[in-house]
Every structure is written in C-alpha cells, then in structure tokens.
Amino acid sequence: MRSGPTSRVLLALAAAGLLLGAAGCTGSQEGPTRAxxxxxxxxxxxxxxxxxxxxxxxxxxxxxxxxxxxxxxxxxxxxxxxxxxxxxxxxxxxxxxxxxxxxxxxxxxxxxxxxxxxxxxxxxxxxxxxxxxxxxxxxxxxxxxxxxxxxxxxxxxxxxxxxxxxxxxxxxxxxxxxxxxxxxxxxxxxxxxxxxxxxxxxxxxxxxxxxxxxxxxxxxxxxxxxxxxxxxxxGWQLPDGGQRPFDGHRYVALYGAPGAPALGVLGEQDPTATVQRAKSVAASYKGLGDVPITPAMEVIATVAAGDAGADGDYSTELPVSTLEPYVDAAHDAGMPVILDLQPGRADFLSQAKRYESLLSKPGVWLALDPEWRLGHDQVPLKQIGSVKASEVNEVSSWLADLVKAKGLPPKAFVLHQFRLSMIQDRASLEQHPELDMLVHVDGQGSQPDKQATWKALHVGAPEGIHWGWKNFYDEDQPMLTPQQTMADVAPTPSLITYQ
Structure with a gap:
C-alpha cells in the first residue's frame, strides 16, 4: 500500500487544568452545640x-x-x-x-x-x-x-x-x-x-x-x-457531552492543509465552508452504529516539502495565523481540530512547541505523521520515514504536561501509521491519562491491501489505544462508502478521515 496523495504534490509546494480541611477543631471539652x-x-x-x-x-x-x-x-x-x-x-x-x-x-x-x-x-x-x-x-x-x-x-x-x-x-x-x-x-x-x-x-x-x-x-x-x-x-464539552475524546464518540474529519487543495479536501474551501462540508460528510454516517458521530478537522500544520527551505529541514511550518481561522471556525461549531505534523528532518517535539498557543485551547488535538519524519541525509519522496518510540514519548509527555498545567480537558494524540517500521519499538509507547492515543491507519490503495495493513498493525499493538481509518477520494480502489466503512472495518474506527 502506498502513502497518500501528498507524495504527488510535495515537490510543487515550497510553502504551499474540596479537600475541605480533613482535620478540624474538635470542639470544647463540653462538645459543640452546632455542627x-x-x-x-x-x-x-x-x-x-x-x-x-x-x-x-x-x-x-x-x-x-x-x-x-x-x-x-x-x-x-x-x-x-x-x-x-x-x-x-x-x-x-x-x-x-x-x-x-x-x-x-x-x-x-x-x-x-x-x-x-x-x-x-x-x-x-x-x-x-x-x-x-x-x-x-x-x-x-x-x-x-x-x-x-x-x-x-x-x-x-x-x-x-x-x-x-x-x-x-x-x-x-x-x-x-x-x-x-x-x-x-x-x-x-x-x-x-x-x-x-x-x-x-x-x-x-x-x-x-x-x-x-x-x-x-x-x-x-x-x-x-x-x-x-x-x-x-x-466547562468545555464535546457536542454529545463529556470531555474524554474516544469515550462514546466517533469522528468523521476532513484532512488537508489551508490553501492547498492537492493535499486534501480541507484545503479546497475557506474555514466557514470547511465547517459546513465536514458537517455534511459526517451526516452521511447518521444512523450507522450506536456511537454519536462528531464532525472534525485534521489540519496539516507543517507540510513536508521537496525543498530544504531556509532552515534546511524539508518542512514548511505554517504560521499560527494561517491555522487560527480553521481552529476558531471549528471551535465555534463545536468541532475538535487535530493539528498534523510532517517534520521532514526536524523533530516532532520542536515542531509541536511551535503551536503551543493553539494546543493550549480545549478541543485542539495533535497528530504525528512518521511517514515524513526523515533522517539527516534523507529527503521526502525518496523513502518512507520513521520515528522511534522514545521521540513519540517526548512529545506525549510534553503534551500531557501542557494539559495538566493548564487544566485542559483530555486531548487525542494521533499517530499516523501504515507500516510497522514507521513507529520503531511501538511496544515502548507511553500512555498518559491526559491523552487518548489513537493509531491512524492512513494508507491508500486497493481494499484488500488496506484491510491487510489494518489487520497487521493491530497485531501486538499496545493495549488501550484507539484506531482510525482514512478514506481517499481519488486513490482508494474503490473508496468505501460510509455504510461499508462501518460494516467492513473491524473494530469500527473511532476516527474516520477523508482526504
């Protein structure tokens, strides 16, 4: 199974938060007259x-x-x-x-x-x-x-x-x-x-x-x-109530980068229209399954690039100001937003910290895309990237600490994967109560190949993680309908994205 259509267009994108006193007075020797x-x-x-x-x-x-x-x-x-x-x-x-x-x-x-x-x-x-x-x-x-x-x-x-x-x-x-x-x-x-x-x-x-x-x-x-x-x-809650991302919730999300239609359907329209389109796609799942469906967005915040760029990391980091309109539109509509990182030769933690102001908001979650995590001598499109579990753990620890320090509701922590080699030593991944970890199986191709990958990635997976599935409009052969996605993909994914 090949990676997503990002590979077809990367080279053309240069920037595309009562212990009421347990002790207490015991009263006078005669005893209190009132509680x-x-x-x-x-x-x-x-x-x-x-x-x-x-x-x-x-x-x-x-x-x-x-x-x-x-x-x-x-x-x-x-x-x-x-x-x-x-x-x-x-x-x-x-x-x-x-x-x-x-x-x-x-x-x-x-x-x-x-x-x-x-x-x-x-x-x-x-x-x-x-x-x-x-x-x-x-x-x-x-x-x-x-x-x-x-x-x-x-x-x-x-x-x-x-x-x-x-x-x-x-x-x-x-x-x-x-x-x-x-x-x-x-x-x-x-x-x-x-x-x-x-x-x-x-x-x-x-x-x-x-x-x-x-x-x-x-x-x-x-x-x-x-x-x-x-x-x-x-006080922040998901549309169907509660704060825990994957406890009684399923998401249908649009994927892509602002202003870059070739990277996914999210980039084909402005933030307001993206909200409406996400609602429409999610509505196609109404009545399928017994878990409420919530529309969502997955926004590529750093785009793996074919050019090294001024910092030499082969990744274009979109400014916060470019992402804010999507985050604000989603927040106003009660939708969560997942920020996706494609770091090139940079490391995930340094890129995540760039977006601390957005990740400090309730309902803004984080995804890491190891396909685009490259070594010091690698460039996009020449090989499939990978990341060590230790680097992922650095990011999850930082994000969990941020959630705790600011008293934020729990966040989803998404890891993209379509090959076992993309996350090295996966059994060593650390989980935190502040985060709900999800492995997002985002390969494209024929349905038999996608199903084989889905099943292979489940073998030996850490306990307690959740699972996501991606549907590609152009690259899947054929793309599953909502009914097929819910019936044929088992266990039923908690996050379904469209690219």
Missing amino acids: TLAKATGKTVSVAAESDAAERSVRTSRALFASAPGAVVAPADDADAVRSAASAAEAAHVPVLLVGKDESTGKDESTAKPAAHELERLGARWYQAEGDVAIDTDVPEQDAPDGGDAPEPSRASRQATVVVADATADAAAVATAKAAGARVVTMPDGVTDPAAAPDVVTALHERSDHPTVLVGAAFADLPDPEWTVRAAEN
Whole structure:
C-alpha cells in the first residue's frame, strides 16, 4: 500500500487544568452545640476511594465536617439500617458513620475504631445507633435530638460538589453530603471517569470556585483526581457531552492543509465552508452504529516539502495565523481540530512547541505523521520515514504536561501509521491519562491491501489505544462508502478521515 496523495504534490509546494480541611477543631471539652462545616483552604479536591464503605463514610465526614454535636452510626452490611441512618442524619444535620465487620469474628467491634476516632475528632456529644452496631467510645449512645442542630453557614462547604460513583453503595456518604448542604452528583452507570460524564462536568463547571469531594471505590483508579476536576471545571464539552475524546464518540474529519487543495479536501474551501462540508460528510454516517458521530478537522500544520527551505529541514511550518481561522471556525461549531505534523528532518517535539498557543485551547488535538519524519541525509519522496518510540514519548509527555498545567480537558494524540517500521519499538509507547492515543491507519490503495495493513498493525499493538481509518477520494480502489466503512472495518474506527 502506498502513502497518500501528498507524495504527488510535495515537490510543487515550497510553502504551499474540596479537600475541605480533613482535620478540624474538635470542639470544647463540653462538645459543640452546632455542627461546623469544614472550611476550604482554597479550591481543593478530596477523594474517598477506599475499598471499604465504612472507611469511605469516615473519609467523607472528615472532608465535610470540622465538628458536629453527634453522628448516626450503622453497620455497613445492613442496607435497612443504613437507610434509617441516612434519614436520621439528614434530619439532624450530622454525618453518617459506618462500621464494617471483622471477617475473622463476624463482629463489628474490632472495625469500629475509625468511627470512634471520627466521633472524637468531631467533638461529638452523642451518637445514634441504627441496626446491630456497637462502638467502644466515651461518647454516649442516644437518639438524635428532634430536628437536630443546623450547621453553621459556610459558603465554601455548603456549595461543595460531592461526586458519587454509586449512590447505592455510598448511601451513607450521600446522606453526609446532604446533611452538610453540599450538592450531590451521581456518575452514570458503568462510567468511572468524570471527564466522560456530561452532567458531572456541568456541575463541576457551575461550581468551579468551590471544593469537590469524589466518593466511591471506582475513583481509586483515577491517576490524577485534581487535574480531572480542574479539567471538568473548564466547562468545555464535546457536542454529545463529556470531555474524554474516544469515550462514546466517533469522528468523521476532513484532512488537508489551508490553501492547498492537492493535499486534501480541507484545503479546497475557506474555514466557514470547511465547517459546513465536514458537517455534511459526517451526516452521511447518521444512523450507522450506536456511537454519536462528531464532525472534525485534521489540519496539516507543517507540510513536508521537496525543498530544504531556509532552515534546511524539508518542512514548511505554517504560521499560527494561517491555522487560527480553521481552529476558531471549528471551535465555534463545536468541532475538535487535530493539528498534523510532517517534520521532514526536524523533530516532532520542536515542531509541536511551535503551536503551543493553539494546543493550549480545549478541543485542539495533535497528530504525528512518521511517514515524513526523515533522517539527516534523507529527503521526502525518496523513502518512507520513521520515528522511534522514545521521540513519540517526548512529545506525549510534553503534551500531557501542557494539559495538566493548564487544566485542559483530555486531548487525542494521533499517530499516523501504515507500516510497522514507521513507529520503531511501538511496544515502548507511553500512555498518559491526559491523552487518548489513537493509531491512524492512513494508507491508500486497493481494499484488500488496506484491510491487510489494518489487520497487521493491530497485531501486538499496545493495549488501550484507539484506531482510525482514512478514506481517499481519488486513490482508494474503490473508496468505501460510509455504510461499508462501518460494516467492513473491524473494530469500527473511532476516527474516520477523508482526504
């Protein structure tokens, strides 16, 4: 399979971003008369992701309450008792503390120490027990006072957002949050990444100046909760909701360079018309598959050139000002934009840094095209280029750091490939939580050849990557229809581009 039509025209183109205080006062020796909500020291994130529900209940209490006149206690494995405790705690404006069982004895007492310690930290004068539970503490057991004592006003705590992975599994934490006056948002079933939950992103954005508490064992796998929350607070979402590029989204994109029709259909019209054409092409996939289709653009930012140029790198770096109209038009239309790099003899990282101002925008992603990554004595068209995994890792690390430093939503990181040799030591590619990596199989030719390449590149591919497919209007023999693309290319690609 040959490379794309770029090879036919290169020589003619010279420039063509609530750990609410977990500690807190414990009250006077006589105990507080009112609950005191924990005050935030700035906009913070707290995570209650222990595997044990009892531990999560205590962690949630510490995150939301600096002190309280009492608490309601229940065994973690008694759903009825937990429901009763939740109701009583909300009415009394105090936390719910769960107690687990010691597996060796089947009794609650040996695992009640965290709850007992939390009662002491809260400065509690009483606790109400629901179900078969006992705590070794000097705090007396009694029923909560009717109506309880309302918590002291605390704008930061009362407006905290508590994101709960499973409201059933963490009914105690939900009750504690409601008792504190916090807003509770529940993750969709089966979703563990807040970036992939539209309602959660919206809630965190609306309360971006307030603390956040993430509650649920599912959040234990979040590599960087603080960045996840900051990115959600940014508020940017894909048209069908959420921020994670390839979680429940599929893209149909136009490919090319501004003002260069020979390099792809994107260059055949101005930015406004490109938006409309991308929408039209994406619409042809409507009703195909069960994943929403989003129109997109892949814009060649650096074009491999037949002439060495003033810097001798055989790559024409388009100015930011040339790309901005496409980025702005796509942003206004809710479309992501992928910036594609064809570096010639330059390295990918130095070229990527040229476009930091654009990559600092939400919805602007990055693609590397190793076909055009040449050695010091190579020139375009004479050989197929390649890149070492170590160089790719330098770029992905830089891009991930940029995303984290600026609190940006996750970005797609695309690697073009139609030969195994194009990405050397591919098994060493590093993946980052800030990036969704995709291998874009962009060869042209007969459909049997394209299918063979598609299957060959899947063998031994790193786990967790996504896949893209390219349709060529003129060079494919024949080009697949949308129906054929969705039916014949398996697994179904997450990104489909047109050149």
